[in-house]
Amino acid sequence: MTTPMREPQMDRGIARREALLDAATRLLAREGARALTHRAIAAEAGTTHGIARYYFGTLDQLLDEALRRLAARQVEEVRALFHELPDVDVPQRISRIVQYVTGSLARDRDSGIARYEFFLEVARRHQLRASLDAWGVAQRAAFAGELRGAGSADPEADAADLLTLVNGLLLEQLALPTDDFETARLRPAVARFFPRG
Numbered sequence: 001m002t003t004p005m006r007e008p009q010m011d012r013g014i015a016r017r018e019a020l021l022d023a024a025t026r027l028l029a030r031e032g033a034r035a036l037t038h039r040a041i042a043a044e045a046g047t048t049h050g051i052a053r054y055y056f057g058t059l060d061q062l063l064d065e066a067l068r069r070l071a072a073r074q075v076e077e078v079r080a081l082f083h084e085l086p087d088v089d090v091p092q093r094i095s096r097i098v099q100y101v102t103g104s105l106a107r108d109r110d111s112g113i114a115r116y117e118f119f120l121e122v123a124r125r126h127q128l129r130a131s132l133d134a135w136g137v138a139q140r141a142a143f144a145g146e147l148r149g150a151g152s153a154d155p156e157a158d159a160a161d162l163l164t165l166v167n168g169l170l171l172e173q174l175a176l177p178t179d180d181f182e183t184a185r186l187r188p189a190v191a192r193f194f195p196r197g
Contacts, residue, residue: 013055016045016047016051016055017055017065018069019045019046019047020041020042020045020047020051020052020055020056020062021062021065021066021069022045022069023041023042023044023045024036024041024044024062024063024066025066025069025070025110025111025114026044026110026114027040027041027044028066028113028114028117028118029109029110029111029112029113029114029117030110032117033117033120033121033124036059036062036063037059038052038053038056038059038062039052041062060125060127060128063118063121063125063128064127064128064131066118067118067121067128067131067132067135068131068134068135070111070114070115070118071131071132071134071135071138073111074104074111074115074135074139075135075138075139075142077100077104078100078139078142078143079142081096081100082096082142082145082146087149090150090151090194090195090196093146093149093150093194094187094190094191094194097146097166097190098182098186098187098190101166101170101186102181102182102186105170105173105174109174112170112174113174116171116174118132119132136163139163140156140159140160140163141159143159143162143163144156144158144159146159147159147162147193147194150194150195151195152193152194152195158193161193162190162193165189166186166189166190169181169185169186169189172185173185173186
């Protein structure tokens, strides 16, 4: 008898948690880590300080879950991208990585900025490292599969280096945007990791 009543309450609880996590990501992108408090996140989410404290007892817990939520979204986007057309030629593989990177910047600049803010927070809050490591492992595995399919001799090492390069280029583009980023910087950099032929 109680199940029909509990499901809407559970759904509301999930929605509140997700709203708080999304608010933390937006606030992190807009104002940086120093702006993150339970009160500020609650205000950004349009709820009360008590609700934020109820769902996330500590700021570290909230940040860890926000990091994992952002990571899961981005990993899923990359996996979906590479599985849509797994057997494409090298130029198409390069194009889809480049289009994903530039498209993600255009669609959701805040998530791009928040990503780097999370990197910096891990340097200050070591308890967040496991979540960042898991994100990196998943991203490298997806990119290694793409490079393996293109004939890379060492796809795991190449994937790690490619992601490091892409992260640096994205950070530069977020801070100092240029109109020719895709053609002059990103595409040539990505192409160097793929076999020619």
